[in-house]
Amino acid sequence: MTELxxxxxxxxxxxxxxxxDAWAIARKLAAVAPNRRYAVxxxxxxxxxxxxxIASGLxxxxxAGTPIExxxxxxxxxxxxxxxxxxxxxxxxxxxxxxxxxxxGGVTGDLAGFAAAIYKRGIDFIQVPTTLLAMAxxxxxxxxxxxxxxxxxxxxxxxxxxxxxxxFRFLETLPKRQLLAGYAEIIKAALIGDADFFDRLEFxxxxxxxxxxxxxxxxxxxxxxxxxxxxxxxxxxxRALLNLGHTFGHALESESDGKLLHGEAVAAxxxxxxxxxxxxxxxxxxxxxxxxxxxxxxxxxxxxxxxxGAPYSAEAxxxxxxHDKKNAGGKIRLILARGIGDAFIEGAADEADLLNFxxxxxx
Ligand SMILES: NC(=O)c1ccc[n+]([C@@H]2O[C@H](COP(=O)([O-])OP(=O)(O)OC[C@H]3O[C@@H](n4cnc5c(N)ncnc54)[C@H](O)[C@@H]3O)[C@@H](O)[C@H]2O)c1
Numbered sequence: 365m366t367e368l369x370x371x372x373x374x375x376x377x378x379x380x381x382x383x384x385d386a387w388a389i390a391r392k393l394a395a396v397a398p399n400r401r402y403a404v405x406x407x408x409x410x411x412x413x414x415x416x417x418i419a420s421g422l423x424x425x426x427x428a429g430t431p432i433e434x435x436x437x438x439x440x441x442x443x444x445x446x447x448x449x450x451x452x453x454x455x456x457x458x459x460x461x462x463x464x465x466x467x468x469g470g471v472t473g474d475l476a477g478f479a480a481a482i483y484k485r486g487i488d489f490i491q492v493p494t495t496l497l498a499m500a501x502x503x504x505x506x507x508x509x510x511x512x513x514x515x516x517x518x519x520x521x522x523x524x525x526x527x528x529x530x531x532f533r534f535l536e537t538l539p540k541r542q543l544l545a546g547y548a549e550i551i552k553a554a555l556i557g558d559a560d561f562f563d564r565l566e567f568x569x570x571x572x573x574x575x576x577x578x579x580x581x582x583x584x585x586x587x588x589x590x591x592x593x594x595x596x597x598x599x600x601x602x603r604a605l606l607n608l609g610h611t612f613g614h615a616l617e618s619e620s621d622g623k624l625l626h627g628e629a630v631a632a633x634x635x636x637x638x639x640x641x642x643x644x645x646x647x648x649x650x651x652x653x654x655x656x657x658x659x660x661x662x663x664x665x666x667x668x669x670x671x672x673g674a675p676y677s678a679e680a681x682x683x684x685x686x687h688d689k690k691n692a693g694g695k696i697r698l699i700l701a702r703g704i705g706d707a708f709i710e711g712a713a714d715e716a717d718l719l720n721f722x723x724x725x726x727x
Contacts, residue, residue: 367579369586371504372594373524380504380528380586382579389529393425393490400462402490403453404431405476407468410494413537418467427465429456434472441475441510443519449479463488463526469495469542470502474520477508481523491525494534496546496578497627500553500585501606503528505593515689522598530586532579544663545627547573548609551662552634553585555655556605559705561588565658572662605707607690608699609634615684620673628672631659635666640721641700644710651703668726678722682715 366383381389404427406418411433418431432452434440453464466476466489473491480489491503509520535543554561561584568577589606596603613633617624624632638655641647659666668676682696691697695712702708 365579367583369583369590371524371590373597376506376524376597378525378527380530380590382499382530382532382583382586384532389421389531392527393529400488401458402427402463402465403429403456403458404465404467405434405449405472405479406431406466407436407472407494408433409436410468410472410534414494414534417533431467434468434475436471438471438511438516440471441516443510443512446475446479446510449475450483453479453483458483458487460484460487463490465490465492467492467494468498469493470498473498473503474507474509474517477506477523477525478510478520481508481521486523488526489523491528492534493528493530495538496535496543496582497549498546499530500546500582501549501589503530504586504589506597515687518689530582532575541625541628543573545625545631547662548627548631548634548659548664550581550585551658552606552608552630553588555634555638555701555704556588556608556699556707557592557705558584558588559703561585562654562658562704566654570661604690604697604709605699608701608707609637611685611688611690611696611698612636612640612681614688615681616668616671616673616676618684619676619680620671623673624671628664631664632666632668632671635659636668636722636725637699638701639725640698640718641702643717643721644700647701647703651701654704676726678719678726681722681726682719685718686715 366381366385369380371378381392432449464476464480466473477489480487493499493503506522506524508523509517512518554565565572571577592603609630610633613630616632617626617629635656638652642649642652656666665671685696698710698713699707700710
């Protein structure tokens with residue numbers, strides 16, 4: 365069964381299709397943009413695993429031409445590859461009314477989305493996310509970006525897709541580790557603002573990632589993100605809540621020297637954010653314990669000493685956090701919680717206290 369979530373952004377609004385029904389996807393695509401040409405950009409691993417599935421879907425949609433292959437990995441989000449992609453779009457004669465179809469994880473989606481945002485001053489694009497992280501998070505909301513030597517996602521644009529097609533068949537080939545990392549972003553949505561959703565996650569217990577539950581959980585996470593993006597499309601306020609766990613998480617991810625996946629770092633970062641909220645007197649200790657227990661139940665490590673890339677240095681983490689791009693006025697900005705489903709923005713964290721907290725946690 366394919367389900368729908370609507371992102372209500374007026375004339376930039378769109379739908380997210382979630383499920384296994386390729387025919388519905390095909391009909392929907394054709395309905396969104398009749399008589400237009402598409403350039404397909406696809407992740408190299410996804411092409412390798414799903415070449416025939418992709419080819420038959422494209423044939424149904426009457427989309428011709430070979431996909432532009434995007435090499436796997438974060439390094440694809442570069443100026444160099446962006447230029448190559450833009451040149452290929454020009455060589456293929458893509459016009460203002462045509463569109464890009466991006467098939468892949470967050471890397472392909474972010475790169476394709478940014479190319480769509482700037483090609484001929486902006487053309488439409490459709491996201492076909494193939495990782496759980498991309499389905500739950502990066503394909504929805506219109507943030508597109510490439511990386512710079514100075515840091516990740518530093519150059520980009522807000523450019524909403526015209527449609528998002530989250531087809532579960534792609535997940536069949538996704539490594540379990542990547543699946544779990546994406547699941548961290550689903551848990552994040554519940555912890556930020558929907559305590560009932562977290563109850564449902566706990567209730568699904570060890571089966572959380574089974575096909576039976578995953579579709580419902582993904583839909584809840586996308587619905588949650590949709591409401592936040594609708595209220596604050598360009599992150600001038602509440603959208604920053606989506607960064608729960610990310611300030612600690614980015615510090616861990618960078619310090620791990622590539623050993624941690626983004627979602628793994630975010631899971632540990634969320635646990636830290638809850639523990640720090642307890643330390644500051646904002647959050648009951650039972651809630652932080654529930655968070656850790658659930659991460660542990662599904663197989664996401666949150667103990668810093670046991671995390672890949674350990675040992676971590678508290679000083680190095682605070683130094684990374686000091687340079688987080690979400691900071692304002694020279695102060696470290698954290699997303700903390702008053703409890704499960706009740707996150708808030710803490711504009712100016714006490715650096716000395718944060719350092720002591722992390723010293724305890726990294727021992
Ligand atoms: N735009 C946003 O709002 C937003 C939000 C969160 C993350 N991001 C970005 O997303 C990126 C991370 O996304 P990701 O975790 O999807 O990483 P990714 O795109 O690198 O994909 C992870 C790995 O899985 C492979 N893969 C993808 N789909 C597969 C499939 N179906 N079967 C087998 N292998 C498959 C890829 O080749 C890659 O090796 C980062 O660049 C991050 O900055 C963006």
